[in-house]
Amino acid sequence: MTPFTTITGPAVPLMRANVDTDLIIRIERLTGTPRESLGAFCFEALRFRADGSEDPACVLNRPAFRQAPILLAGPNFGCGSSREGAVWALIGAGIRCVIAESFGEIFEANSFRNGLLPVALPREVVAALAQAASAGAALTVDLVARQVRTPSGEPTGFTVPPLRRAALLEGVDELAQALKRDPEVAAWQMRDRKARPWIWLGEEG
Amino acid sequence: MPATLIDRLWDPHVVADLGEGWALLHIDRVLLHDLSGWRAMEEMRERGLPVRSPALATATPDHAVSTAPGRTGESYAPGARLWSGLRDGAARNDVRFFDLGVPGQGIVHVMGPELGLVLPGASVVCGDSHTCTNGGLGALAFGIGSSELVQALATQVLTLRKPGAMRVRFEGTPAQGVTAKDLVLHLIGRLGASAATGHAVEFAGSTVRTMGVEARMTLCNMAVELGARFGVVAPDDATLAWLAGRPFAPRGALLDRAIAAWRGLASDPDAVFAREVAIDVAAIAPTVTWGTSPEHAMPVDGVVPSPDAAPDAARRTAWMAALDYMGLTPGAPIAGTPVDWVFIGSCTNSRIEDLRAAAAVLRGRAVAPGVQAWAVPGSESVKRQAEAEGLAAVFRGAGFAWREPGCSLCVAANGEAVPPGARCASTSNRNFVGRQGKGARTHLMSPAMAAAAAVTGAIADVRRLAA
Numbered sequence: 001m002t003p004f005t006t007i008t009g010p011a012v013p014l015m016r017a018n019v020d021t022d023l024i025i026r027i028e029r030l031t032g033t034p035r036e037s038l039g040a041f042c043f044e045a046l047r048f049r050a051d052g053s054e055d056p057a058c059v060l061n062r063p064a065f066r067q068a069p070i071l072l073a074g075p076n077f078g079c080g081s082s083r084e085g086a087v088w089a090l091i092g093a094g095i096r097c098v099i100a101e102s103f104g105e106i107f108e109a110n111s112f113r114n115g116l117l118p119v120a121l122p123r124e125v126v127a128a129l130a131q132a133a134s135a136g137a138a139l140t141v142d143l144v145a146r147q148v149r150t151p152s153g154e155p156t157g158f159t160v161p162p163l164r165r166a167a168l169l170e171g172v173d174e175l176a177q178a179l180k181r182d183p184e185v186a187a188w189q190m191r192d193r194k195a196r197p198w199i200w201l202g203e204e205g
Numbered sequence: 206m207p208a209t210l211i212d213r214l215w216d217p218h219v220v221a222d223l224g225e226g227w228a229l230l231h232i233d234r235v236l237l238h239d240l241s242g243w244r245a246m247e248e249m250r251e252r253g254l255p256v257r258s259p260a261l262a263t264a265t266p267d268h269a270v271s272t273a274p275g276r277t278g279e280s281y282a283p284g285a286r287l288w289s290g291l292r293d294g295a296a297r298n299d300v301r302f303f304d305l306g307v308p309g310q311g312i313v314h315v316m317g318p319e320l321g322l323v324l325p326g327a328s329v330v331c332g333d334s335h336t337c338t339n340g341g342l343g344a345l346a347f348g349i350g351s352s353e354l355v356q357a358l359a360t361q362v363l364t365l366r367k368p369g370a371m372r373v374r375f376e377g378t379p380a381q382g383v384t385a386k387d388l389v390l391h392l393i394g395r396l397g398a399s400a401a402t403g404h405a406v407e408f409a410g411s412t413v414r415t416m417g418v419e420a421r422m423t424l425c426n427m428a429v430e431l432g433a434r435f436g437v438v439a440p441d442d443a444t445l446a447w448l449a450g451r452p453f454a455p456r457g458a459l460l461d462r463a464i465a466a467w468r469g470l471a472s473d474p475d476a477v478f479a480r481e482v483a484i485d486v487a488a489i490a491p492t493v494t495w496g497t498s499p500e501h502a503m504p505v506d507g508v509v510p511s512p513d514a515a516p517d518a519a520r521r522t523a524w525m526a527a528l529d530y531m532g533l534t535p536g537a538p539i540a541g542t543p544v545d546w547v548f549i550g551s552c553t554n555s556r557i558e559d560l561r562a563a564a565a566v567l568r569g570r571a572v573a574p575g576v577q578a579w580a581v582p583g584s585e586s587v588k589r590q591a592e593a594e595g596l597a598a599v600f601r602g603a604g605f606a607w608r609e610p611g612c613s614l615c616v617a618a619n620g621e622a623v624p625p626g627a628r629c630a631s632t633s634n635r636n637f638v639g640r641q642g643k644g645a646r647t648h649l650m651s652p653a654m655a656a657a658a659a660v661t662g663a664i665a666d667v668r669r670l671a672a
Contacts, residue, residue, distance in 0.1 A: 017519040022637040074519035076399035082334040084350040110350035178360040198455035
């Protein structure tokens with residue numbers, strides 16, 4: 001996983017509520033497109049018109065935001081389907097951080113696993129950041145200091161679970177970490193086979 | 206200290222306490238389907254990782270396989286690689302696999318409970334957000350992403366934060382024509398699609414206690430549309446009766462021991478919840494959605510809302526986009542809106558009781574001219590039972606297509622899709638933009654309401670139809 005420390009750049013404001021992962025990446029892209037190529041299809045239902053042409057009215061298509069590494073969003077961003085392809089698509093499209101009032105929980109977990117930082121901030125703060133970003137301000141998201149900064153305003157602090165923060169800063173592979181604890185898992189399972197033998201299908205007796 | 210049901214499900218699975226509410230949690234069941242399971246199996250192979258506890262894993266294709274009569278795993282060409290990849294990955298790792306045409310195959314959240322693989326008190330994961338469906342049996346069941354799925358297979362543990370406990374109590378007797386689907390759509394409409402974020406939702410109250418187990422699964426299925434990763438109902442006699450004799454459920458002395466443990470799976474009377482909501486169900490009408498989030502729910506006898514009534518700016522923006530996408534006018538009655546398609550199926554509403562409810566409306570009636578109506582049973586076993594009970598004949602006789610089990614039009618991952626601009630009355634769980642196909646317009650509702658829409662050719666109040 002690519003570590004995350006600090007990024008600075010334009011932030012694209014997509015300030016509607018309940019943006020779901022189906023909207024971020026369509027299902028048929030998950031059966032036919034390699035993971036590395038999903039970025040081109042990120043938000044395709046918003047970015048393209050029915051005839052396949054780009055919709056210039058879509059904020060994601062504005063020249064100022066095309067290379068934006070930060071996405072500002074309405075509450076409950078990433079709700080819905082568990083598809084990790086939504087995170088891969090965002091990363092493929094150059095997004096490294098999403099700032100919103102709240103996130104779909106599975107999306108949030110998937111984000112941390114892939115080096116995409118979800119930052120939860122109060123509604124008014126996200127709205128103020130969106131206003132600044134719309135006016136052209138570059139934002140800085142600093143995971144070391146746990147701050148979002150604008151060129152003019154006061155820095156805004158945010159919280160991230162310490163385990164997740166450490167993993168992002170160092171680019172830790174959680175699976176490898178868990179494998180190291182296998183003796184504890186084995187001991188737990190040994191006890192559980194006695195306590196709940198009905199769980200252990202085909203291993204009873 | 207008084208405990209909630211969530212405490213009683215979570216705490217025994219903690220292998221290691223990581224502090225601040227985080228834990229390494231043991232996973233008792235890993236369920237795999239062709240869309241996410243295939244990818245996980247591939248990644249395991251690439252990384253040279255074996256499945257940690259193969260006896261605890263089960264696989265079946267459901268998402269990217271055709272549901273056309275006579276289908277094979279290769280009927281939908283883009284899904285063929287996923288189907289064979291899942292099958293071969295399962296074989297390579299000694300994971301049990303239920304292939305097309307075999308009893309046991311089906312939508313993963315239908316087949317798991319049906320086989321007795323999912324049990325009260327078990328921790329269950331699947332690379333699918335609707336894994337919470339399994340909470341209807343009293344399981345600690347939740348959806349995960351691909352990376353978490355690989356970890357669950359390789360290590361049998363996941364790093365998770367314990368959710369807060371939220372309780373929703375449905376009290377009273379629902380009016381005629383009002384089902385679990387109506388209750389949960391009403392709930393989401395009232396509280397919003399992120400009301401339960403960070404929480405596990407226990408569904409309780411007199412309505413839930415007298416509700417069938419399959420209806421409880423419908424409630425828990427939609428917990429994720431309320432923002433919760435987990436939905437759960439405390440197991441009781443109805444749960445035990447429903448599980449009795451299922452192939453992988455315990456028997457004899459082992460069952461007696463299991464039941465003794467399951468009896469303790471309930472919240473203490475004085476348990477404290479982070480959030481509690483009580484709902485009088487008598488006041489709830491058959492409920493449908495008008496927009497592109499499950500929180501866009503309304504009584505079928507109501508009118509399409511105006512964005513001016515939206516509670517905040519982000520929702521106002523979303524409502525305007527939703528009205529435009531759905532082609533609806535604020536102030537117009539939702540009933541009478543013509544539909545082009547009807548879909549009865551999905552992990553929300555494709556079990557035998559759902560099919561019975563729809564068939565009861567369809568008996569002696571016919572699908573309206575110009576409406577495409579599909580019934581897609583949730584599993585091979587549900588399909589066979591429905592055929593044996595004569596339900597399939599009712600569906601066919603009314604003009605429905607009777608199809609093979611799978612996810613089909615709920616998620617349109619298998620080439621089956623509602624055409625652009627077409628309007629679909631659907632028993633599925635999500636009315637998202639493009640969910641049932643590019644440009645497709647979805648109205649979520651119960652099986653009886655979808656049947657009523659099929660025969661009238663428009664969104665209709667099933668209570669009036671019955672009169």
